[in-house]
Amino acid sequence: MKITITRDNKEVEYNIKQENTTLLGALDYIKENIDSSLAYRSGCKSGICGSCSVLVNDKESLACKCKVNDNDNIKPLKYVKLIKDLVVDLNHVEELLKKNKTYVEELSNKIITKKDESLIDVQSNCILCQSCYSSCPVYEVNKEFQGPYILTRVLRYVNDKKELNINNKLDVIQTNGIWDCTLCGNCTIVCPQFIDPKTDIMNLRMKSIQNGYADPTIQSNDFLNEFNNFDTGFNPNSF
Template identity: 60%
Template sequence: MKIKIQRKKASNKENYFEEFDVKHEETILNSLIEVKTKHDNSLAFRCGCKTGICGSCAIRVNGIEKLACKTHLNENDIIEPIKNTQVIKDLVVNLDYEGRVLKNSNSFLNQLSDVEITAEDEKLIDRQSNCILCQSCFSSCPVFEVNEKFLGPYALTRALRYVEDKKEANPSPTLEKIQNNGIWDCTLCGNCTIVCPQFIDPKTDIMNLRMKSVQNGYEDKSMNSFNGGFDTGFDNFGGFNPNSF
């Protein structure tokens, strides 16, 4: 079975694809290990738990973000590193921005409350707490491609996790941090939701953060962005404006 892997070496600034014949037909991760041990020990990739928990083996398979350890190999699969970040070597990318976006989104506990937490309270943030930081959502995000300051799906999902956490006594700093280059910049395309291996729904999380922001007095910038893109032909009061044409 043939597999094509995008390569990048220090001596070669350009990316290129290299094809290998592999016998292992279970997971792509097993195939990568076979390539490294039997064909080219210089192949670089990340892996950890090999069970879909750590998220370190995130790659793109035929243009779609996947976990190598959970994805079955098919003939002529094209393997590439995740997008929107610097490729260090082959399938290994720089993940330094993880800490930056979490800090910029204030996605952590600000002030501990004295409220008693129930099992139902825990369920409110259970899904968002399952993020494994695999970066698949960042790689699939079209906004991050054009705006490197965009906080991105997983940081915003993490922000909602703390905004809804009953242990958080003051969610205001987090809501404040996600107004610019955050929830209003998202196009709600849903790519992040589609590729998430943990079945988290960042798109819905961002919509919930928009609602909570408006409820807390922040401006709804989604309509401003919508109306600012083109002239609708109507005045501010809903009447037709012939001068717009």
């Protein structure tokens, strides 16, 4: 079985003698038997830590959960700084989490029920694998975009009844946030935890409007409609 790995912007082909193995197993085989200099990340090896996320045939996947096939093409994640081979720089993760206040700031005295916990359960399952960022067309052109998993994490705390002041959370996502998303759904497709960032972002838009924030796209759309319907009085047949 042959697979190709992009290293230093060059495609390198490897022959794997193992069959019916995960991509992580194939990478381990290469490192142990063919090329010890191959760099990649792995941790739990069970789809929990998210550290082994890579591109498999241009689709984001966890190497430990993905079955490798003949002629598969393996690349590092997109839109992040490359350190070496399949290893990318993830230092921005902590900065984004702090910047967007994805934690409880003001603790309320409300009693939390099991039903309340269920509202934030799915969003709490994010493993920060960066797959959603790599698949995001907005992040490709705007590095200031908050990104799918950050917005999902914000919703987790907006829905958390332990948080007293949700407006602080909503404030930080109005610019380069929920209104910049194209709702393409790529992030939902690639999420290994079956989180739906697209729907989460739509929910944040609704909650923003309910809390007094304006949709900046409405005014521009109204302007375009007025412009398109404006009668200039120009008649090309009069000349």
